[in-house]
Amino acid sequence: MAPAGCAAVVKADAYGTGLVEAGPALAAAGCDTFFVAVPSEGIALRTKCPSATIYILNGLAAGQGALYLAHCLRPVLGSLAEIGDWQATLRGDADRGPAALHIDTGMNRLGLSMREFASLMSASPKPVLGFPLALLMSHFVTADNADHPLNGRQIREFGQARALCPEIPASLANSSGIFLTRDAHHDLARPGYALFGGNPTPRGENPMRNVVTLTVPIVQLRIVEKGESVGYDARWTALGRRRIATLSAGYADGYPRGASVTDERRKSAAPIAEAIIAGRRCPFVGRVSMDLITVDVTDVSEEEVRCGDSAVLIGEGLSIDEVGRRADTIGYEILTRLGRRFERIYRR
């Protein structure tokens, strides 16, 4: 079996990193096939990558067939109705519109059922679709849980679907799917998260390098006496004299308010959000507010932390996966919500 090709999933502004930068960088690295979620993302990518193959994962948006054709976007068709709409868009000019078909193997979100697909493939006369079927695809439900029985079931079902049209290229694996088994690879892998540094094997070491670093300035330092509270709603109380640093970032920058550290959370076993300042882990205290975060820097010596210094919120030693866990969410959400106020610096 030849090794599979590798596409790039760059939906949600390339997982928050910036599509117009990430797209061309990936293309320059040799990527010729991209997946985005919606047509507007496809159009933005098309202006930067004129010769790329671009698939729209969310399918054919109602009434937008002409737009897809104008920008040479390929829908991932996920229902018989969408197939009908695409055929109508092409008006018999079959070769104009290569498209992918999504087969549902367990997500129950998008895609034709196995039964619908089987009856489509057995219909006659051939060809039944009226457009080039460029890719057959399905999507894992829980590939990051490597020992979940659904993975094997989905691999088997997708294999059965594929056997009905063995000449058509096939794609199943997202980032985590790539690390399951060779059976999951087929012709084209579709990683997103791992390309941007996320750990596709969350129970083990991250095989990917860190990609995103987020540093924010410390805008004020202050002493808080025992019994005083910090932040909105007075939900965090100092148990002793503490030195607090106030960071210039907040939920308006996409850092989840759910990462707030209240007295209850501090007492619970849940992991607490942290920043790295002068090489040391510093726990968040109080509410994450719209534009500010407060952290306890008592354990960093006074000479090592000054107003204007940087605090690391994401980076080497504080991965997006860990930030997600400590904020009661997943790294995907941390990354895709990175705020528009941050200055972005791209290193080549």
Ligand SMILES: *Cc1c(COP(=O)(O)O)cnc(C)c1O
């Ligand atoms: C988002 C997405 C991917 C990429 O998933 P990652 O877990 O980020 O690698 C692949 N395929 C489909 C259908 C998706 O929606």
